Amino acid sequence: MATEAEIWEEARRVRRLQLVVDLVMNVLSQSDLPIEEASELVANTRRFALSLFPDKADTYDLLYAPRFRRLMAEKYRLI
Numbered sequence: 001m002a003t004e005a006e007i008w009e010e011a012r013r014v015r016r017l018q019l020v021v022d023l024v025m026n027v028l029s030q031s032d033l034p035i036e037e038a039s040e041l042v043a044n045t046r047r048f049a050l051s052l053f054p055d056k057a058d059t060y061d062l063l064y065a066p067r068f069r070r071l072m073a074e075k076y077r078l079i
Contacts (some may be wrong), residue, residue, distance in 0.1 A: 013052045020048055021064055028071055035076045042068045 002010075024045045028038050045068070049060045072078060 017049050017052055020045060021067075025067065025071060028068075028075060035072075038072060038076070042072065 024041055027033070028041065033041070046060060046065070049064065050057055053059070
């Protein structure tokens, strides 16, 4: 069973990831970045998430990747 400190630490990492994802989503939606830079920002966000949660790539791909794909498709008319 996880200790209170471990639970608190994981909650802190989750909040940190949520903040970064929200910031990146806002930057992507409100700026005029070229698609290459936007894609790099998305890839860097994934790497950051995996640095916080190394064994949770599938979870990231399930929760956050679709949000980024949808935003990129809308912004850069990829559909």
